[in-house]
Amino acid sequence: MEKRNIILLDIDYITKDEKAAVRLFGKIKGDEQGKNIIAIDESFEPYIYVISDDIKLCRREIEELNPEKIETVTKKNFQVESQFLKVTFKHPQDVPKLRDTIKHLDSVKDIREHDIPFYRRYLIDNNVFPMSEFEISGEILESYPSINSSKDSMEIIKMSSPPKMIGGEFPELRILSFDLEVYNPKGMPNASKNEIIMIGISSNVGIEKVISTKGEDLDYVETVENEKEMIEKFVAIVKENNIDIIVGYNSDNFDFPYLNDRAKLLGVDLDLGMDGSNLKFMRRGYTNAATLKGLIHIDLYLLMRRYISLDRYTLERVYQELFGEEKVDVPGDKIWQYWDSDSEDLVKLFEYSLDDVVSTLKIAEETLPLSLELTRLIGQPLFDLTRLATGQQAEWYLVRKAYEYNEVVPNKPGGMEVSSRKTESAVGGYVKEPEIGLHENLVQFDFRSLYPSIIISKNISPDVLLTNSVNNIARINEDENDLTDDDYYISPEYGIKFAKKPQGFIPSVIGNVLDERLKIKKRMKETDDPTAKRILHVQQDALKRLANTMYGIYGFSRFRWYSMECARSITAWGRDYIKNSMKKAEEYGFYAIYADTDGFYAKYIASKE
């Protein structure tokens, strides 16, 4: 039996003897090369919850489907303790196969937690957070020089007990950025015709080069015979340097698909996975994501769209925004001409290629700390996190919290439900159009975090909502006649009621997030160590972003805890507060000349007469 402290980079599962085997891709902590490890856990099983009014009958009906196990458990459903049947399956794929059958059984009212991917379920139930350190123990199945390189070795361990969270500091991650330049005489290149002319590579392990068939007199260019060798060289460099994170700019949509097409055409294997597996593309709705097992691919374009707010998100624009410097520029449609020129323009193209990839790495180093922090906060793999909308990030945070609170998670809405939700909308914040003119003697007034304060102080949460709606299943049966006006908050305009007790699930979570942020800000003030300060700053920033997302989330059509009543109540109270403040200010001679949502500007007029 061996023990290892590892940093979890990635997770998936494979099928072994008709059962699921979870694979944790990590690197061994303390090993300066960051030796790779694949830890296999065969002990975790998929399950769902079933709601029924006739538990006995329901159990008999489900038994006929021959699941692995059926148990009766007590969990909270919108804070009401209820009995559930926990049905365990033999294989994760049995869940999508059998859930519809189960759902339509006569004795079944509803099914829950049937839409949580298996590896995410594993992370949540085992309290495992990617990019954190934890201890595993088990038997070494294989130990050999890595499939990927001759340099260092890799271990495969069969785990004998669940992983034990340690937390720990962030590991040193080996990051590499890459970028293709392609011959493009007809505008955007076509992978079946146009060859790759350059592959730029930059890495924090000390690589900065361009691989190409030309440019032999430039010191940063590694010249090869042909395009095939170019791709092989690229693959070799990534493998040899034991890279943890590979970054590109729009690489989900351009660089990786193009590289994949050309590699296929030329017969080169892009077997960059930690387990030796090939590059794959996952369909993620409207776009594809390029994935490598145990080697995290981050497309910075996707990330930047969420990280900063800009009019455009070209690499050039983003770089300028973050660093205030201009990049080397070659007009995209002229790249083929620069390549053909064999003069100073060719050199310029090489400079452009190198500059692109150096800038990409620089952006990655600047912005990854936040993504890593969010990964540890949300508890989903870095790869997933960088591709999740902020609303989805907040939702997965809540799914984890629900597990902690012993709450059963609401179902993800189906397509029909999403479109019907989209037809509803909440009135936004109060806006008073500015009075035109030059104003003097202005005072500014605003509420500090108006919406979160309202959610917490008015206990706005679907689980304590007293108005009849799809979301208040738990409270429908409660006798509202037993409650007096003192027992609930009533929203302005709509008269929507929220029980004062118990504290709602979401107000509770938001409250904790804000408390945690204040604690970190306090620690930030107390420390003089600049490194500690920087880390704490990123931590509070992650909490702030998470909290900010939660304020508007009740109105997101795909949100599991969606509630238009909650969304409307928040803004209604918001409008109420701002209007009352304006009225109050007027009594003291301050007249608002402009107001928006949570604040206003007012002009002081000394006397009314």
Add this chain to the structure above:
DNA sequence: CAGAAACGGGG
């Protein structure tokens, strides 16, 4: 005017 389609980024 509503609903569908295209776009973003990349070369």
Add this chain to the structure above:
DNA sequence: GTGTACGTTTCTG
């Protein structure tokens, strides 16, 4: 893979 996920602008009937 306990899959099929954006938000906004422009076009089309």
